[in-house]
Amino acid sequence: MSKNVSIKxxxxxxIIDDQEKQQINNSYQGKFYIKNDKLYLSYADNAEGIDGSKTIVKIDPERERVLLLRQEPAAMKQDxxxxxxxxxxxxxxxxxxxMAVKTKRLEMEISEKSGLIRINYQVFxxxxxxxxxxxxxxYKILK
Structure with missing residues (x-):
């Protein structure tokens, strides 16, 4: 059973050759569900050029792994x-x-009601x- 969730x-x-840091903040309303001991967040990404692509965040606390998948028109996979x-x-x-991503730090504070995931990574x-x-x-489950 899925639950409504707010996601930030x-x-x-x-960028390596650039001194400036760019910060991107987005908020979404989506769904939260659990399947085979994995937690999932699902939402439509409305960022510029992405046109509402469905995005899924698969959280595997046991293996300390997060998989980020986005569908067409701007499909992406980051593991x-x-x-x-x-x-x-x-x-x-x-x-x-x-591309490849190298994860330098991955921290999870998660439950079935809310969660915080921090990932420091490099893109190649x-x-x-x-x-x-x-x-x-x-993420936070909405009542």
């Missing part, structure tokens, strides 16, 4: 496992971009370090 995303990113570099992709109108494009990210995901 904060992402601070720093976060602390200390590991995982292959992923980002699809644009111009084609698919292969074409094997080269491209950016550093500090992502924070907050």
């Amino acid at each position: 995303l904060e992402n601070v990113q720093q 976060f496992v602390c200390g590991e570099k995982q292959a992923g992709y980002f699809k644009t109108a111009y084609g698919e971009i292969k 494009l074409g094997g080269e370090l491209n950016a550093e990210h500090h992502l924070k995901i907050n």
Whole structure:
């Protein structure tokens, strides 16, 4: 059974060749459900150029893993496992971009009512370090 949830995303990113940090804050209304001991957040991403793509955050507390999947038109896969570099992709109108993310820190404070996930990670494009990210995901079940 799914429950209504409010989700807040904060992402601070720093492109390696750029001194400025960019902060992105978004809030969503979505669904929360549990399946096979994994927690899921599902919402429509309305950021510019994404046009309401369905996004799913799969939280696996036992394996300390977070998987972020977004569907077309801006499909993306990012797989976060602390200390590991995982292959992923980002699809644009111009084609698919292969990328990898290396998770430097992954912290979870989660329950069936609310949660906070912090992920510090690096993005690699074409094997080269491209950016550093500090992502924070907050969720809270709505009554």
